[in-house]
Amino acid sequence: MKVFKTSLFLTIAALMYLSCQRELFFDRVSSGKLKKDAAGNCSPVAAHGIFSVNKVLTDSDFVEIQADVTTAGTFDIRSDTVNGYFFANTGAVVKGTNTIRLYAKGKPLTAGDNNFKVIYGTSTCIFDVKVTNIPPAVFTLGGAPGFCTGVFENGSYIKDITLTGANTITVQVNVTTPGIYSLTASTNNGFQFSGNGIFIFTGIQNVTLTGTGTPLRDEVSNVMVTNIVSTCNFDIKVLAGVDGKAIFSFDGTPGDCVNYIVNGTYYAGIAASVNNFVTMYVTVTKTGTYDINTNTANGISFSNAGSFSNTGQQTVNLAEKGSPIRPELTAFIPNTGTQSCNFLVNVKPLPPPAVIVLSGAPNACTPVRVNGFYIVSKPLDAANTVDIDVDVITAGSYTISTNNVNGISFSASAVFTTTGLQQVTLQGIGIPIATGTGNFTPRYNASACSFTVTFQ
Secondary structure (H helix, E strand, O other): OHHHHHHHHHHHHHHHHHHHHHHHHHHOEOEEEEOEOOOOEEOOOEEEOOOEOOOOOOOOOEEEEEEEEEEOEEEEEEEOOEOOEEEEEEEEEOOEEEEEEEEEEEOOOOOEEEEEEEEEOOEEEEEEEEEEOOOEOEEEEOOOOOEOOOOEEEOOOEOOOOOOOOOEEEEEEEEEEOEEEEEEEEOOOOEEEEEEEEEOOOEEEEEEEEEEEOOOOOOEEEEEEEOOOOEEEEEEEOEOOOOOEOEEEEOOOOOEOOOOEEEOOEEOOOOOOOOOEEEEEEEEEEOEEEEEEEOOEOOEEEEEEEEEOOOEEEEEEEEEEEOOOOOOEEEEOEEOOOOOOEEEEEEEOOOOEOEEEEOOOOOEOOOEEEEOOOOOOOOOOOOOEEEEEEEEEEOEEEEEEOOOEOOEEEEEEEEEOOOEEEEEEEEEEEOOOOOEEEEEOOEEOOEEOEEEEEEO
């Protein structure tokens, strides 16, 4: 009986000790100093987002500061309120230098430079934010209210692996009024996307959103993209984990990639082509699956997924996604989760418009071949194309597009480098609404012909 009482006493004492230790660790308030320069300015400091008059600020609008923490624990850091808004965040930090993100709250009232004072314990520093007077943009999401159109997914999505800057999505929008924008995309699986910027032009454009958070489950996660007036959605596959993943390195790692081949021709303003891809040489040390994605630069990125069944030197082709924005030499870094290298792609300026006549104009397109199946409520994919012939009189750039019928349309943009009779493949987008037939008219300047599509 004495042994039992002694054991019980020791057990209770141990539990009380561990409980106290947990309480001390989790409830302790951190201490330290904000990093700043001799003038008291927060240093370093980085502001992100769009700050404009009457714009309701979201988690896409924030500043990042640094603190030298001497005692680990919780923090509650905030700024004063200036011009109708402030910055704040709570959380936990470890001992040493910590980068802390402060989210903007409120709505700027007037344009101008705003000076904020941040307080962390007894330490303070200051930073500036510039508020513009640019009005909010008016735009709708491509595919709304159904499946998003023009979606490009970058990065790997793996259960319990926190998203990085390489995890982005590109969605299509139709801008009717230029101005500032904020756009978010949410899931119920622990991760989300956001982005903001300024639309300068009207019309169909691409927007890139950056991911944050950590996927909780391996599943096909539905992503809901939302702005004020419309929503659309698409799916992202979250993988189970890193088991079965290949281990490999690119030739040239960790510096400049070597032995790579840039295939195809890249023009500013011309969307990705199946002929545009980069061949990379890799050395595989462990077989398994791979999911390679580069950063998005100058409007485009490169990616591929598959598996390596043998070790040693092999090649992998990374396909282009997106549409180049500017004519310039652009750098890309393929993401493998370990060290990588960088390669360059030369984007050329868009040539002057071509002079062409659609074969069969102004009557039925001749010849014409409609590819794929057109099923009501099923979004079109890469198989839904139409081939037509054109007579190229003067080489140059072109965009051929059709009218929208029954919820879908067709278009193609590229560059003719030679003259004569050539084939053009028009890619379909949209979701068919009803059964029957639809009459489409591809058009280039004054030249037009027609073809029909049967909907099932």
